[in-house]
Amino acid sequence: MIPALAIENLTQDYTTGFWRKRSLRALDGLSLRVEAGEVFGFLGPNGAGKTTTFKILMRMQRPTAGTARILGCALDDLAMRARIGYLPEQPYFYDYLTAREFLLYCGVLCDLPKQAAAARTETLLAQVGLTEAAAQPLRKFSKGMLQRVGLAQALINDPEMLFLDEPMSGLDPLGRREVRDLIARLRQQGKTIFFSSHILTDVEAMCDRVAILHRGRLVESGKLSDILKARSNELEAVISGVNETALAALRGFALELQPTPQGARVRLRSDRDLARLVDITQQAAGRVVSLNPVRESLEDLFVREITGQVNDP
Amino acid sequence: MKFVHIARNTFRESVRDRVLYNLVVFVLLLVVAAVVIGRIAVGQEAKIIVDAGLSAMTVFGLLIAIFLGLGLVTKEIEKRTLANILSKPVRRAEFILGKYLGLSLTLLVNAVVMAVAITLALLYAQGGADSLQWRLWPTAFLLWLELLIVTAVALLFSCFSSPALSALFTLLVFLIGRWSLDLKLFAETASSPATRWLSRALYHLLPNLANFNFINQTAYGQVVPWQLLVGNTAYAVCYIAAVLAAAVLIFERRDFK
Numbered sequence: 041m042i043p044a045l046a047i048e049n050l051t052q053d054y055t056t057g058f059w060r061k062r063s064l065r066a067l068d069g070l071s072l073r074v075e076a077g078e079v080f081g082f083l084g085p086n087g088a089g090k091t092t093t094f095k096i097l098m099r100m101q102r103p104t105a106g107t108a109r110i111l112g113c114a115l116d117d118l119a120m121r122a123r124i125g126y127l128p129e130q131p132y133f134y135d136y137l138t139a140r141e142f143l144l145y146c147g148v149l150c151d152l153p154k155q156a157a158a159a160r161t162e163t164l165l166a167q168v169g170l171t172e173a174a175a176q177p178l179r180k181f182s183k184g185m186l187q188r189v190g191l192a193q194a195l196i197n198d199p200e201m202l203f204l205d206e207p208m209s210g211l212d213p214l215g216r217r218e219v220r221d222l223i224a225r226l227r228q229q230g231k232t233i234f235f236s237s238h239i240l241t242d243v244e245a246m247c248d249r250v251a252i253l254h255r256g257r258l259v260e261s262g263k264l265s266d267i268l269k270a271r272s273n274e275l276e277a278v279i280s281g282v283n284e285t286a287l288a289a290l291r292g293f294a295l296e297l298q299p300t301p302q303g304a305r306v307r308l309r310s311d312r313d314l315a316r317l318v319d320i321t322q323q324a325a326g327r328v329v330s331l332n333p334v335r336e337s338l339e340d341l342f343v344r345e346i347t348g349q350v351n352d353p
Numbered sequence: 354m355k356f357v358h359i360a361r362n363t364f365r366e367s368v369r370d371r372v373l374y375n376l377v378v379f380v381l382l383l384v385v386a387a388v389v390i391g392r393i394a395v396g397q398e399a400k401i402i403v404d405a406g407l408s409a410m411t412v413f414g415l416l417i418a419i420f421l422g423l424g425l426v427t428k429e430i431e432k433r434t435l436a437n438i439l440s441k442p443v444r445r446a447e448f449i450l451g452k453y454l455g456l457s458l459t460l461l462v463n464a465v466v467m468a469v470a471i472t473l474a475l476l477y478a479q480g481g482a483d484s485l486q487w488r489l490w491p492t493a494f495l496l497w498l499e500l501l502i503v504t505a506v507a508l509l510f511s512c513f514s515s516p517a518l519s520a521l522f523t524l525l526v527f528l529i530g531r532w533s534l535d536l537k538l539f540a541e542t543a544s545s546p547a548t549r550w551l552s553r554a555l556y557h558l559l560p561n562l563a564n565f566n567f568i569n570q571t572a573y574g575q576v577v578p579w580q581l582l583v584g585n586t587a588y589a590v591c592y593i594a595a596v597l598a599a600a601v602l603i604f605e606r607r608d609f610k
Contacts, residue, residue, distance in 0.1 A: 054610065098440040101608040121442035128440075132433045134362070136369035148358045149441045177369075193437070203440075 042112035044201050044232040045074040045097075050106035052092050052256075066092045068256040069106070074234050074249075076200075079227050081243040082236040083338075084253035085346055090236045091129055093253075094205045098126055111201060122151050125199035129206050129236075131190035135179035139170055139189050142178060143196055150197035157196070164192040169218070183210035191219065195226075202226065204235035208242055220246060240338045250338070252345050259345045268341055273310040274334035279303045279321050286324035290317065303327075307334060355443050356451035363455020367421060372459060373466075375413050380470045382409060387474040398478040403489055404572040406471035407496065411568075413467070414460055414500040415527065421459070422507030423519050425452040430609055446601045453508055453597060460500050468493040491577035492567045498589040499565035503527050505596040506560070512603040529555065530562035560592050 052067040067089040074080045084090050095101045097108055099115060113120035133142055140161055147157025165171045168188040173181070178189065187210050194202055207223075208216050216239070223233055223246055237243050243250060244264065251261040260267055274295065280303035282290075287304055291297050293316060296307040303326060308314060314331075321328055367373070383406055390401045426449070429435040438448060471493075472486045479485070506526050510519035529536060533556060540552035564585055567577050 095436070095609070098436060100436055100439055101610065118442040118444065121440065124440070126437070126440035128433060128436045130433065131437075133437065134366065134434060136366055137362075141365075145358065145362055146437075146441065149355055149438065149443055151442060 041076065043073040043109075044076045044078070045072075045080075045108070045110055045234055046112075047072050047093070047108045048106055050093065050096065050108055051104050052089070052096065052101065053104045066256050067096075067103070070253070070256070070258055071106075072251050072258060072261055074232060076232050077227070077230050078248045079223065079233045079246050080235070081247035081250035082234060082253065083238075083240070083243060083250055083342065084236075087255075088253040089256040090253055091205060092256075094126075094129070094203060094236070097203060098128075122197055123199055124201045124203065125194035125197065126203045127187075127190045127194040127205060127207055129209070131186050133178050133186065133189060133193075136177060138175050138177055139165065139181070139192075140174040142189065143192055146193040147196045152197060160196055160198070161192075164195055167195075167222075168192045184212060184215050187211055187215070187219075191222065199231070201232040201234070204233065206237060207235055208237055208239045216242060240342060244338045252342065254346050260341070264338070268338065275308045275311060275314060275331060276334050277306045277308060277314070277317055277331045278329040279306060279317070280327050280329050282321055282324040282326035286320050286326065289320050303329070356447045356454060359438075359443075359448060359451025360454035360458065363425070363452050364458045367456065367459040372417060372421065373463065375417070376463065376466050376470075379409060379413055379467055383470050383474050387478050390478075399475055399483070399485055400572045402471065402474050402478055403485065404568060406467070406474065407489065407492060407568040407571065410464065410467045410471075410493065411496055411499075411566075414463060414496065415503060417460060417463065418456075418500045418503040419507050419520055419523050419527075421456055422504040422523070423511045423516050425456060425508055426511045426604070427516050427519075435609060445605050449508070449512075449597065449601050449604055453505065456504055457501055460497060460504065464493055464497040464500070485571075485574065488574075488576045489571055491582055492571040495565045495567055495577065495582070495585055498585060499562050502530075502560045502562065502565075502589055502592055502596075505593045505600070509596050509600040509603070512600045512607065526559055527562065530560045531566065532563065533559065533561045534563050561588070564588075 048071050050067055050070040051065070054064045054066055055061050056064050070089070070093065082090055082093070092101070096103050097110065097115065108115055111120050111123055134145075137145065143161040143164060144154075144157050147160055148154060150157075152160065162171075165174045168191055170185065170188055170192070173185065178186065181189065187207070191204075191207065194204065207219055211219060220242060223235075226233060227246075247264060249261070249263050250267070252259050278300070280300075282303050287297065287299065290304070290306055293309075293313055294306045295309055298305045306317060308317060318328060383402070386405055387398070387402055390398050390405075394401055429438070429452075435448075439445070468490055471489060475483065475486045475489075503523060503526070507519060507523040510522045514522065536552055536556045536559075540549055540556055543549045543552060564581065567575075567581075571577070
């Protein structure tokens with residue numbers, strides 16, 4: 041099967057300085073594949089080369105070396121361009137246009153007939169919650185509203201694959217939730233999504249696979265479940281309906297105990313402590329709500345890969 | 354045909370950015386001129402209105418052609434709106450052509466409204482219809498063609514140079530182009546072979562804009578000969594095509610960091 045995105049040995053050098061020219065390597069032999077239908081997280085600190093990769097994929101720059109193919113097509117294939125959508129990192133759009141005019145303009149540029157573009161515009165305005173503001177010029181929009189317009193324009197041609205550069209930036213928690221739901225819906229529709237983000241919890245919640253980039257190099261890539269190492273034998277239990285006496289008993293051997301309105305969240309060293317936890321909970325007429333192995337978080341992994349240290353709690 | 358959509362959007366931008374407000378200033382100036390000159394230069398009103406009106410049309414048009422022409426591409430790069438366009442199925446050449454045609458349309462609307470204003474001022478000053486009122490239109494057309502050439506040159510410079518330098522270069526091209534006959538004379542009479550060669554090269558390379566300025570003759574009652582009209586139109590089309598081709602060639606190769 042043809043991968044949705046195939047990047048081979050992509051390298052980008054920039055020349056800096058006026059008299060004494062120096063070469064700066066922004067991207068160093070990046071290779072990765074994104075399969076059709078995947079949600080792929082592209083991670084890395086600032087200056088890692090994420091935006092450079094997006095710029096190459098979106099025809100803003102030509103790479104110094106290497107190739108990339110989207111949906112099996114070369115980057116300058118215009119027919120392929122009609123099958124993808126792109127949200128730039130900081131969406132600056134024509135601020136003299138209204139949201140409706142802008143989406144319509146994007147629609148006709150994506151080869152949609154005018155009527156189809158108009159119908160799609162109304163659907164998307166409703167989908168991103170901007171129907172009421174559709175007749176306002178974009179210069180009056182807040183950053184969050186612009187981000188929604190950006191998402192809507194990326195979807196105007198009902199693309200097979202979406203490239204989202206920091207789709208969560210500038211959004212409040214509610215907006216982030218909405219984008220997360222939107223990405224989940226798009227995944228259900230079978231669309232491939234390649235996105236970069238700094239908000240690791242969102243990445244963790246949404247991605248099938250991730251790649252971590254640092255100083256232009258790929259440092260880690262793969263399924264989240266594979267690359268997030270299980271941290272020793274630690275377990276996390278959520279219990280409810282227990283009294284203070286039980287909590288005091290649990291504190292005696294738990295690694296960490298956080299009281300919650302219903303009970304507590306307890307981190308245990310190993311399953312040997314589990315039997316004691318169950319006993320104490322049952323004696324207090326409480327309930328074990330959930331039990332999970334403690335995994336390394338994506339944030340831990342990120343810090344480990346970038347700085348070479350695990351962020352141990 | 355995506356350049357048509359891009360052209361329409363560029364035109365809409367200039368309208369929404371209130372570029373056409375310059376017309377209000379122009380019309381006000383013309384009304385004042387028509388009324389005041391009518392009192393102080395009896396018998397000369399028509400000549401002065403044509404002369405001042407068409408000259409003002411050149412200055413206002415030149416300001417729009419240079420400053421908006423430069424912004425056509427640089428604004429899209431600086432405001433990062435270009436990234437969004439290039440990610441869509443749009444050729445870079447279509448983008449350049451669309452932007453250029455959009456501004457050409459703005460200049461056309463500007464020129465037509467100004468020519469109508471001059472015609473009305475003449476109607477008022479001359480107290481009725483006169484052949485001068487239609488004879489100024491071919492002259493206005495030539496001025497519009499001249500502005501189209503300047504816009505293409507501004508667009509070309511903005512594809513590889515900073516806005517300030519591009520503005521300076523474009524203005525220089527306009528001025529040298531307006532005095533191209535003197536440049537030709539200089540090329541023929543200069544003593545140094547290098548100077549002669551350089552002047553001749555500049556004469557052939559830079560647009561010959563002297564032929565587009567028929568303002569004085571119109572003010573004195575002459576009509577633009579049709580040969581000049583046809584010849585200049587063909588020249589402008591060819592020159593603009595060459596300049597735009599060069600702009601596309603540069604823009605195609607450019608990386609946007």
